[in-house]
Amino acid sequence: MRMSRDILSKFADGHKVFSVEFFPPKTEEGARQILRTAHALKAHEPDFVSITYGAGGSSRERTIEYGELLRDLFGFEVMPHLTCVGHSRDELTSILERFQESDFHNIMTLRGDPPKGQTSFEPHPDGLRYASDLVAFIKERFPNFCLGVGGYPEKHPEAMDMDTDLANLQTKVNAGADFITTQLFFNNADYFTFVERCRGLGIEVPILPGVMPAMSFDQVNRFCGFCGARVPRELAAKLECVKDDPEASEAVGVEWALQQIRGLLDRGAPGVHLYIMNRSGAAIALMEKLRAAKV
Numbered sequence: 001m002r003m004s005r006d007i008l009s010k011f012a013d014g015h016k017v018f019s020v021e022f023f024p025p026k027t028e029e030g031a032r033q034i035l036r037t038a039h040a041l042k043a044h045e046p047d048f049v050s051i052t053y054g055a056g057g058s059s060r061e062r063t064i065e066y067g068e069l070l071r072d073l074f075g076f077e078v079m080p081h082l083t084c085v086g087h088s089r090d091e092l093t094s095i096l097e098r099f100q101e102s103d104f105h106n107i108m109t110l111r112g113d114p115p116k117g118q119t120s121f122e123p124h125p126d127g128l129r130y131a132s133d134l135v136a137f138i139k140e141r142f143p144n145f146c147l148g149v150g151g152y153p154e155k156h157p158e159a160m161d162m163d164t165d166l167a168n169l170q171t172k173v174n175a176g177a178d179f180i181t182t183q184l185f186f187n188n189a190d191y192f193t194f195v196e197r198c199r200g201l202g203i204e205v206p207i208l209p210g211v212m213p214a215m216s217f218d219q220v221n222r223f224c225g226f227c228g229a230r231v232p233r234e235l236a237a238k239l240e241c242v243k244d245d246p247e248a249s250e251a252v253g254v255e256w257a258l259q260q261i262r263g264l265l266d267r268g269a270p271g272v273h274l275y276i277m278n279r280s281g282a283a284i285a286l287m288e289k290l291r292a293a294k295v
């Protein structure tokens with residue numbers, strides 16, 4: 001079973017998919033951190049790992065480099081991200097050729113955030129404007145890739161309203177997206193309402209919920225400000241109480257994420273995608289508890 005390298009096939013038979021997101025490091029210390037975390041995670045056998053492309057200003061060249069390392073050193077099924085930001089169609093084609101040569105089978109297909117200092121997304125003059133355009137572009141030229149796309153349980157910050165955002169998500173799926181990974185959220189009700197609305201529109205692909213163990217009061221507020229997720233008052237209050245204690249903050253974040261994940265799996269979510277920011281502590285604590293829940 002599950003011999004196929006397509007992530008979509010990993011959702012078959014009710015298997016709960018566990019995955020982890022990395023970003024390519026910029027410094028030597030960052031390099032040691034990602035490798036240590038990957039090493040520690042290996043024993044927990046994630047179904048796949050993804051690696052971001054330019055997120056938070058990180059190096060785009062290193063996405064392939066670290067993607068290959070994660071695959072070759074640790075045997076992970078790696079899903080590189082690709083964004084439309086700053087690329088012409090020809091550049092996108094050559095990156096996709098490199099993905100193919102590097103034997104990646106899955107791509108997280110995104111529009112991407114506006115570069116730092118810009119408030120709105122400007123497509124390259126010969127580039128693509130929406131993730132749905134990139135999905136169609138890839139499916140036409142490289143039909144063998146399995147494609148993930150982003151979904152927004154609390155709405156993408158730029159979208160006018162939820163109906164519009166869901167219609168745009170439907171366009172991505174109709175263009176050929178194989179599964180959805182959600183933006184991080186802290187309130188499971190947002191995810192379940194989102195899934196229900198997607199199903200109501202006829203979006204049938206798996207919707208993998210994205211969970212981030214909060215690291216600290218400041219980190220979670222900064223992060224959520226940028227990605228549009230809401231921090232529940234209860235979580236903010238718990239983190240604020242231990243503001244100056246990194247270990248206690250991490251413990252609060254892990255406990256919240258654990259409750260979230262239990263609630264998600266109990267109510268039928270197909271697995272969970274962990275935003276761990278290359279850090280091993282919270283990831284390992286969660287994976288250990290989750291192994292028991294794995295079916």
Ligand SMILES: NC(=O)C1=CN([C@@H]2O[C@H](COP(=O)(O)OP(=O)(O)OC[C@H]3O[C@@H](n4cnc5c(N)ncnc54)[C@H](O)[C@@H]3O)[C@@H](O)[C@H]2O)C=CC1
Nearest residue numbers: 052053055081110111112113130131150156158159165168
């Ligand atoms: N760099 C990375 O690795 C990662 C980046 N992200 C970020 O997630 C955010 C958005 O990316 P995506 O979800 O891929 O973008 P998207 O293109 O699907 O959506 C972006 C906005 O455009 C609207 N939209 C989408 N398709 C449309 C269409 N066909 N017609 C009209 N409007 C449309 C959406 O409602 C949304 O408001 C960015 O902020 C992205 O960078 C998320 C995860 C990782």
Ligand SMILES: Nc1nc(=O)c2c([nH]1)NC[C@@H]1CN(c3ccc(C(=O)N[C@@H](CCC(=O)O)C(=O)O)cc3)CN21
Nearest residue numbers: 023024026052055056057058113183184226227275277
């Ligand atoms: N709007 C949006 N953009 C994203 O890029 C994104 C999301 N949402 N949601 C979930 C994940 C989280 N991602 C991110 C976001 C920021 C960094 C970042 O700031 N990285 C810094 C280091 C941060 C640290 O070590 O704490 C870097 O230097 O790359 C990385 C990945 C990618 N994803």
